[in-house]
Amino acid sequence: MTKLSKDFYLREDVVQISKDLLGKYLFTKIDGKLTAGIITETEAYAGAVDKASHAYNNRRTTRTEVMYSQGGVSYVYLCYGIHHLFNVVTNVNDVPHAVLVRAVKPIEGIDIILKRRNAEKLHSKISGGPGTVSQALGIKTKHTGLDLNGTKIWIEDKGIKIMKSDIVAGPRIGVDYAGEDAKLPYRFIINL
Secondary structure, three states: EOOOOOHHHHHHHHHHHHHHHHOOOEEEOOOEEEEEEEEEEEEEEOOOHHOOOOOOOOOOOOOOOOHOOOOEEEEEEEEEEEEEEEEEOOOOOOOOEEEEEEEEEEOOOOHHHHHHHOOOOOOOOOOOHHHHHHHHHOHHHHHHHOOOEEEOEEEOOOOOOOOHHHHHOOOOOOOOOHHHHHHOOOOEEEEO
């Protein structure tokens, strides 16, 4: 087991970290149930200067305060009052960068993932969106602020090599309110 080191999360370039998370294994051990998926889609959010970020213009609220933590913790928020969205906080204290994990390919605890998703077999939508990632892996807003080197949620490098040519970049989804920043190519996808 090779959990990502703290240094991985403390780097300055949230866009690079977003790419580097592709091919890593996101693990959860929630209520004693181990599940995991390979990260196949991410979105970078560059904090105070990024109009699409919850921390744009250094906005600090009860919900976003965790984004100002030292990198390597989870930021989980509720979207539309329904979907729990899992983000990885990056950079140093008081620099609110985060990477949204948008999709994973289920690898471990498939039976648990199917049960959580109320499905009988794996299909492309089982954990192919940010809300379904959290549902499949059992992540809820109560898991915000967890140390990603802990025992509930962590990310491992299992040696999958992703080439630059394997990564498809495009604009982020659902952030039209961010004007020009909505068009930034900060969403990254690999096909596994």
